[in-house]
Amino acid sequence: MRPADWKELLALTDRKAPEVFDQDTKVAGTPYADEIRKAMRTLSISGVFCNQGVPQIMVLEQSDYDRGQVMRVHAALWNQGLASVLVAISADVIRVFSLARAPGALDHKQFEEQCLIEAIDAAADALSLKDYVYGAESGRLWLEKADFFDARDRIDAVLLNNLKVAHDLLSQEGLTSDEAQAILIQTMFVAYLEDRDIATRDYIAEITKGAHETYSSLLLAGDVSALEALFKTLQADFNGDLFVAPCSFDDSEHPQRLTENTLGILHRFREGREEMSEHSGQLRFWGYDFRYIPVELISAVYDRFLGHDPASRSDAGAYYTPMFLVDATVSQVWDTLQPDVKSKGVFLDPACGSGIFLVRSFQRLCEHWRSGAKTETIRWDSLLKMLERVRGFDINGSAVRVAVFSLYIALLEEVAPPDIRALAKKGRLLPPLWNRTLKCQDFFLAEPEASRADVVVGNPPWTSRRSVKGPGLSWSKTHAYPTPSGELAWAFVWKAREHLQKDGKVALLLPAMGFLHNHTSSSVNARLRLFSDVEVLSVINFSDLRRQLFDGAIHATALIIFQAPNTKKNYSFEYWSPKADLNLAIKRFITLSSIDKSILALSEVQRNPLVFKQKLWMRGPEEKLFGHLNRFSKLSDFVEQYGVIQKRKGDPTRGWVVGQGFKPYHPERTSASSEQSYESEVVHETPYLPVTSLTPVALTVSGLKEWTSSRVHRRGFERGFSGPRILFPRGVSSSGRLRATYTDAPLTFQHIIQAIAAPPSETDRAKFIAAILNSKLFVWFAFHGTSSFGSSRPEVQQAEMLRLPMPKPEELRNRERAHSIQQEVVQIVDSVQARAKEILLPPDYLESVLSEIDKLTFDYFDLAHEERILIEETVEFVIPALQPSAGSVPQLWKQTTQAERADYADQLLDSLSDWFPSPTKLNAELAGRNEDFAILKIGMLEASDFTGYSEERADTFASALKKLSKQIGKPLARNFQTIPDIRIFAGQNLYLIKPTQRRFWLRSAALSDADAIAGELQTLLQSSEQQSAHA
Known part of the structure; x- marks a missing residue:
């Protein structure tokens, strides 16, 4: 088979770098250049297909099928953890293997049973092979072959699991958490030195006086003294901050003495040939191979490991940042940098964690050096200078130690093993980083003059004032910077500005709600100050991906990149709103599609607090329709908020008033805010309506019981417990509608339900409003016109509800028809109320009622056919697809x-x-x-x-x-x-x-x-x- 045939078979003939690389292509201009070069040089890979910068399909050509070679290549690429498919071409048969699946146990034959997706006849089934590339680009491949691409089988998941299990087993043997983490980091570093042939068999044999040739055999033998001798020699040869003593990075401490049992646990972890979970124990033919595991993957895995206590990580507001999101962040800011910054600039992560942002930044610096040099070999002194340019702070000492470890490996990855051994013989190979360039220190205690940077990049902690610790908020207050809701991320943004060099850039992953969507006055003012005081270069709003980016985090994130302001008062910037798609299943990259890109001007941000939310899903026709509806009178024109009336000491018993139900009293809660309580007889004596019993249009009140106590934390809007009124919850129903009902029966309810109390003389208007609030038109408007629905939680706040359009017939083009529609809708509500007690209603009764209300609402607002299409399809397809959880496949996809x-x-x-x-x-x-x-x-x-x-x-x-x-x-x-x-x-x-x-x-x-x-x-x-x- 001719060398170029693989491109034709995969429909890649006309594709160029950085999408396709072959042996004749210079590998550059891609985030994973080093990994691609390594695969081609050491594994004889013929070609690599990349999707948005990430290797996805590797091609191996053989004259005859050699299962042994394919297994070795597969094992190496599984350890590399990037590509998802290996295509092995031999004679006229093409075999397609999953790289997500680890090889089977000790039987070679199990390899194909485990990893082979299919074997294709090159002549007869050429079309099906072409579909692999198209299917990989669309994500269809991961859906159709889902069994072959389970993320739990990948190297990062297996390594993370074994880290957790090993840590817990070591803790059971008496090691503290810090000691267990230290010895695991040390073990991984020794494994790396061994696998890269830096610490050779002869090297270990010499240290152990011939007793052992490998670290694994030393651990298996339980030889503690040999381990201590090895660490002492490694400290002398490599210097650095890792090998002070087993289980310790600080020579002032007395390390825990290891035992045969602890070394046995470390042996199992080092080998990597089993899943260490007590429920699994599944064996693999190949173990870890740190020659191929990218350092950024190790750093990301360890970052997750440090956060495997969800409670402590949540309290600190710090969450594991997936590798593909780090790549997106670093790539986006890298593309904005001038050549001199890439050559000489300093990169700073103010909350560096395990150092993954710094590792990726260092790797970019090395690739940039190569792009301007005639050789790919970087001098040691040049590498050290580049390493000195990546710096970080973190209050978590364990995380900083991992950052040190990660950057050491990143440094050694740039040097050939023989050169490393030669440098080691000279002593003091690794430069000390701990508390020098990587500091265990609160960023807010650092003096900006002493830690200037050209690029500030990272994912700072997100916490509200309830749980925030440290000086961040006090620093902001001292310097007169706003931090709405006590959100610590705001403090990091303001402080990052202080550290910038003249033309520096900031690229931070921040909570999307607080920075882009929240339209409370404090948040809007802070946002306007930020966008006015700096020049924003780009914003990528990852709200639609919130359920798939961070394990355990409930808030969406956004990447904001900015620099010092320019002379233009009304600058423009790129705004991206990527959507969740099938490619998230493999968790290797985020699709940035041109259809999800807008250009926004500062004036738009200043004029419209909802511009970021609306641009998530709005295109031209939706903008026109929203603008048309938004010009009508609103609920707020005649409905007043109970809390506002209270503040001005007005009379809430008159007119249209909206308020929330009561808030239960929980004496078992210890926070100061929960201690206050009041007596409310009406709550104790009136039937109570659970939110689950609130049905659209009209209620069934029979069978409801009173609340169990008269003591409440907050009485709520008590007028809303009787009289003509509209009830609606904050949350949007699972059917994709707002849920509103009319009632005049005495009922109490909790604060998750809100009531609009109507004057007795306007009950028909209240019925009409209650009914049409259930319509598709109103959920469509709420979706585009509120802050949280579609970007965070599916809910509509009370003040946002009042911004819904509610014109009188006199405002509409056909006022006579509008009056008639109002009466028709009132009759529907009366009919539903009359039938509410019936037991045997048709199963589609309510749906047919809502369909009729939909039609009448469209007619009331006199919408054109095309406008109705926009609303119908948004409700049917878009809203059910919002922020999908991992593994789901919405109809929209x-x-x-x-x-x-x-x-x-x-x-x-x-x-x-x-x-x-x-x-x-x-x-x-x-x-x-x-x-x-x-x-x-x-x-x-x-x-x-x-x-x-x-x-x-x-x-x-x-x-x-x-x-x-x-x-x-x-x-x-x-x-x-x-x-x-x-x-x-x-x-x-x-x-x-x-x-x-x-x-x-x-x-x-x-x-x-x-x-x-x-x-x-x-x-x-x-x-x-x-x-x-x-x-």
Whole structure:
């Protein structure tokens, strides 16, 4: 087989670096350049396919299938933990292996049973092999072959599990947590020295006087004295901060003396041939190989290990940052840096944890050095200078020790083993980092003048004033910086500015709610101050990924990159809002798609507190509809908040008033805020409504019992317990609707439920409002117009509810029809109330009622057909897909059907029809498709030739793409998942290249695409007119 055949087989012939690398390509311009070079040089990998910078498919070519070589390569790549698929090509058979699965136990035959996805005949099944690349780009591959890509089988998960188990077993043997962590770090470092052939068999034999040749045999023998001798020699040869003594990094301490049992535990951990969990014990043929495990992966794993006590980590506000999120952060800020900063600048992480951001920064510095040099070998003194340029602070001493360990390995990774051994013979190989460049110190106690940086990067702790410790908030108060809700992350942002050099950059992962979405006055003011005092370069809002990024964290994150302000008063910046997708299943990268990118101006941030939230899912048509609805009168125009009335000492018994229910008293709670209590007879004597019993439109009140006590922590809005009123909870229901009901029956409820009390003379209006609050229109408006729903928790706060549009009929175009609709809706509420006590209601009764209310609400607001489409599809597809949990596959991600593609095409053509004269009609047909991508062709026809949408002549996607490429005279091969809105004008036709996932083929997507196409047509017409004028 010819060397280039693998590209043709995988449909990669026209792909270039940094997407595809082969043996003839210089590996540069990609975050994992060193790992790719290592795979090619030491494993004979022929080619590497990368998806958004991350190796995804490795190609191994063999003249004849050699299972032994494939197993060795597979084991190395499994340890590397980056790529997901190994394609082994031999003769005319292509074997596809999962790199997520570890090899089986001691039987070689189990390898293929465990890891082989399929064997493909190159001649007969070439098309299925091409689909591997397309399936990897779309994420379909991970879904269809889910059994082969379980994240729990990957090296990081296995290593983390064994770290936890080993730590716990060592603790049971009498070691403290600090001692157990220390000896595990030391063991991993020795393993690294061994696996890289730095600490050779002869080296260990000489130290142990011939008793042992490997660290593993020393541990297995339980030879404590040999271990101490080894550590003493390592400290002398390598210096650094790791080998002061077993279980200790500080020579002023007296280390715990190890025993045969503890060494036995360390032996099991070092070998890595088993899952150490007592419930598993599964054996593997290959153990860890630290030659291939990337240091950043080790650092990330250890970061998770340090946080495996969720309670303490939550209290500190510090969460493990996944490696792919670190990569996204470092890559984004790296691309903003000037060459001199890349060559000489200082990088600082103010809360460095295990050092993963610093490791990735150091690796980027090394790659930048190579890009400007004629050799890939970096001099030792140059490496030390680069190492000195990465610095960090952290209050957790154990974390700083791991950062030291991680950077030592990152340093040694840049040097060939023979050169390391030569340096070791000279002594003092590793420079001391502890409390020099990596300081166990609170960032807020550091003097900015003594720790200036060109780049401040990291993921600082997020905590509110309830749990925040240390001087961060007091520092902010002293320097007059706002910290809304006592959020410590704000303090890190302000302090980071103080440390910047003149043209420095800050890139921090921050809580998205507090920094982007919260529109309380304190948060808005702090946000405006930040965006006005600095120049923001880009914001990436990861809100939709919140359930899949941080283990145990409940808040979404955002990356904000900024620098000192420029001279422009109204600057612009990039705003990205990536969406969760199938590729998150392998947790190796985040898809940044052009369709999720906006350009925002400072003036927009100043004018609209909700701009970041609205741009999460809004496109042009949604913005127009929201703006139209937002111009109407709102609930706040006639409803007043109970708390506001109380503050001005007004009368809450008159007019329209909204307030919350009572807050229960819990005497067992010890916080000062929980001690206050009051007596409320009405709570104890009136039937109590649990939130689970609140049904839309009307209530069934029979069978409800009183609250168990008259003592409450807060009485709440007691007028809301009787009389005509609308009840609604904060949370959005699982059906994707707000849940509101009308009642005049006496009922109490907790503060999770809110009540709008109405004057007795306006009960019909209250019924009307209660009913339409359940409609799709109102949940759509709340989704786009509130801070939390869709970005954090699915809830709508009381003050946000009052911003919903609620026009009187007089404000609408057809006021007579609006009055009539109001009466129809009131009749529906009365009917539902009358039937509420019936036991045998049809199962679809409530749904049919809500459907009728939906239609009447659309009619009341006089919405056009296209506007109704926007709302219907958001409620049906988008809202159920918000912030999906790991493993879920929302309908929005699934393959579109032919009927849906036809609906999309019809809507697109209808929206574009005004651009073309009457005798001409637009026609749409599918030019090509596979399971992941499709090409839609739009052409102009005479009306008599119009046939409607068709897929009858559709070619394969690869063939259609090749024809289109030939037609326009340039290659089109690329990752269409990251650019899902490509439009190509060729001859008299327009071609749209789109992923086949439903999100891109909704009718609402057609409306947005039509807007974009119309804009491009307008530009083309203007350009043509200008050319004619100059002719």
